[in-house]
Amino acid sequence: MSDLTITRVEAIPYRIPYRKPLKFASGEVVHADHVLVRVRTAGGLTGCADAPPRPFTYGETQRGIVAVIEDVFAEQTIGLDATERSRLHARLHRTVGNPAAKSAVDMAVWDVLGQAFGQPVTRLLGGYTDRMRVSHMLGFDTPTAMAHEACAMRDRYGITTFKIKVGRRPVELDVEVVRALRNTLGDKVELYIDGNRGWTASESARALRQLADVGLTLAEELNPADDVLGRRWLVEQCGVPFVADESATTPAEATRELLGGSATALSIKTARTGFTVSDEIRSLAEGLGVEVVMGNQIDGQLGTACTVAFGAAHRSTSARAGELSNFLDMSDDLLTEPLRIVGGELIAPTSPGIGVTVDMDKLAHYRIDS
Ligand SMILES: [Mg+2]
Known part of the structure; x- marks a missing residue:
């Protein structure tokens, strides 16, 4: 096991209201009912990315994203080294659909890589x-x-x-x-x-x-x-x-x-x-x-x-x-x-990784799983 071995994948649903709903021909968004995806490594790095479900476009829901990550993608990701991106990609794409869930896992791993190399992902x-x-x-x-x-x-x-x-x-x-x-x-x-x-x-x-x-x-x-x-x-x-x-x-x-x-x-x-x-x-x-x-x-x-x-x-x-x-x-x-x-x-953020930091107090306030 290396420092970059992925040891944990979390899917945290949260809800933040919009000031005004956004309306368009295929739907309407009133709350940001998203899922924060966190990937942790043996060396103590944490990568984060966001999965916004759009049921009217891709069929994914907030609960569905949490479920597919917890039931399928976490197991496929844990144990891989964060540098094994192509292998991760091949595993995730054994499952059809679920674009936002797969993408958040992918980007959270890139976040880890950027932090590990001390470079912004951009x-x-x-x-x-x-x-x-x-x-x-x-x-x-x-x-x-x-x-x-x-x-x-x-x-x-x-x-x-x-x-x-x-x-x-x-x-x-x-x-x-x-x-x-x-x-x-x-x-x-x-x-x-x-x-x-x-x-x-x-x-x-x-x-x-x-x-x-x-x-x-x-x-x-x-x-x-x-x-x-x-x-x-x-x-x-x-x-x-x-x-x-x-x-x-x-x-x-x-x-x-x-x-x-x-x-x-x-x-x-x-x-x-x-x-x-x-x-x-x-x-x-x-x-x-x-x-x-x-x-x-x-x-x-x-x-x-x-x-x-x-x-x-x-x-x-x-x-x-x-x-x-x-x-x-x-x-x-x-x-x-x-x-x-x-x-x-x-x-584009200039800090290593995706270059932004999640506020733990805000996450605690808006998460809906606890
Ligand atoms: Mg469009």
């Missing part, structure tokens, strides 16, 4: 830059309320890129929102839309026609990828990169969506592909010559630290603004030092 992953521009995601509301939120984010944090949740019926409801945002914020900000599969192909095409003069930069999952021909028809006429998000959660799915003409860009979320599989998807995207966006699985600060650590590590993942700000909607968080968005940017 350096171990690639070390391209130290920061990312931030994109803020706007959930469903009235045009006035969404424009007000965007202005507040711009004025307070310097954010100038906004992802607008769309996919409501009639499409004119969302078209009006996008127009209101453009009119209020002017031409200096970047706007793009995410439908979370809420529209049909023809509704999506109608919305894109109505928004042709608004200057959107991306369109994401406007209709379901399972509408295979409808999706291909839509992507062919879409004038901007069409991002596959929940339809491309593995390298194989990403390959199928891109080669099948159902997408022309990819969203990468460390919450569902960890650092290890996110890097496989990044390599795939670079090899095939498509753009990527660092997405947000409605992450808290720990999850956001992982996203910016990965995103800043590579040229392709840091080229566009990353979705890094939705932790601002939470009423509290678990970290000792809050992440700070300044001048529209978030700097």
Whole structure:
């Protein structure tokens, strides 16, 4: 047994309320009902990562994540050396699904490795830059309320890129929102839309026609990828990169969506592909010559630290603004030092490992298993 032998894996469910619910076409989030995953080693290191269940997208629940880690993944992980990442990966992927649970185990092990080598994981992953521009995601509301939120984010944090949740019926409801945002914020900000599969192909095409003069930069999952021909028809006429998000959660799915003409860009979320599989998807995207966006699985600060650590590590993942700000909607968080968005940017933590520390008092307060 070495100092880096993994001796314990814990899955701790916790609940932190949001200040305001985030609503979108496929669901709504009122509380952060996440699972903190902790990996301990024989030498006394502790790695942490966050697993945010998204039952409406991936089928995982908070209790399900705790159960699969305690019943399956812990046993597969304990006894491995933290440097045996590929072996860990092979073991975890004997089980289908469970993307957030697998990813949190993967990233907690990377956290241990960074601490062991005295390096921030962003350096171990690639070390391209130290920061990312931030994109803020706007959930469903009235045009006035969404424009007000965007202005507040711009004025307070310097954010100038906004992802607008769309996919409501009639499409004119969302078209009006996008127009209101453009009119209020002017031409200096970047706007793009995410439908979370809420529209049909023809509704999506109608919305894109109505928004042709608004200057959107991306369109994401406007209709379901399972509408295979409808999706291909839509992507062919879409004038901007069409991002596959929940339809491309593995390298194989990403390959199928891109080669099948159902997408022309990819969203990468460390919450569902960890650092290890996110890097496989990044390599795939670079090899095939498509753009990527660092997405947000409605992450808290720990999850956001992982996203910016990965995103800043590579040229392709840091080229566009990353979705890094939705932790601002939470009423509290678990970290000792809050992440700070300044001048529209978030700097990847510089301490060894993922580079953040969980506040034990806060964890004791918000955990729901004791
Ligand atoms: Mg999305």
